[in-house]
Amino acid sequence: MVTVLLADDHNVVRNGLKLLLENEEDINVIGEASNGKEAIEKIKELQPDIVLLDVRMPVLDGIETLSELSKNSAKTRSLVLSMYAQEDYVLQSARSGASGYILKDASKDELITAIRTIHAGNKYFSGSVSNIIVEGxxxxxxxxxxxxxxxxxxxxxxxxxxxxxxxxxxxxxxxxxxxxxxxxxxxxxxxxxxxxxxxxxxxxxxxxxxxxxxx
Missing domain, CATH: 1.10.10.10 (Winged helix-like DNA-binding domain superfamily/Winged helix DNA-binding domain)
Incomplete structure (x- = not known):
């Protein structure tokens, strides 16, 4: 079973992600956070396998949250789920310890594949994002x-x-x-x-x- 924490400042996004994931027998959403600081606290408390992390959030943004997680949580791996494919966001996320980066317009199948790939100990960066990583x-x-x-x-x-x-x-x-x-x-x-x-x-x-x- 893959345990997942959702970290996004938009309630409608978190609800949508829960609906997408709840029918997967091997994935269990165990918590939610609306900002980076709350995400770090919830990760310490719940120890999820994966956190789905928005790159732009209040209090602590996604990049700052990734940096904190890389220092404090060896267990939880991070999948950035973002609207933005800009080079600076992608490269900063990768350098800060993200195990993956996909866009919010990704299909349900790609999201599930990304979660399972990262849980298996591998990296997952969607096509356009992979090109940015390679070029960088x-x-x-x-x-x-x-x-x-x-x-x-x-x-x-x-x-x-x-x-x-x-x-x-x-x-x-x-x-x-x-x-x-x-x-x-x-x-x-x-x-x-x-x-x-x-x-x-x-x-x-x-x-x-x-x-x-x-x-």
């Missing part, structure tokens, strides 16, 4: 390639920069890469020199600006 991924690869070539970073420097951008301290980076703190400091100094900056915050800002998106 290729763009990021190209941006990162340009960044790396322009600054001529070594493999070790790329590894360190990746962790610096993620917010890790020198000690945490040293522990993760199994090197000394002094070595991390040396790499950081060389990276900043190659990038033409004098402060760590400037290095991070420049990395983001120039397309460093390695996860």
């Amino acid at each position: 991924y290729l763009h990021n690869l190209q941006s990162q390639k340009i960044f790396q070539n322009s600054h001529q970073l070594t493999k070790a420097e790329k590894n360190v920069l990746n962790l610096v951008v993620q917010g890790l301290s020198n000690a945490e980076i040293a522990n993760k890469l199994n090197i000394s703190v002094r070595t991390v400091e040396t790499h950081r100094f060389k990276i900043m020199k190659k990038m033409g900056v004098n402060k760590s915050k400037d290095m991070i800002q420049k990395a983001h600006k120039e397309g460093w998106t390695q996860a």
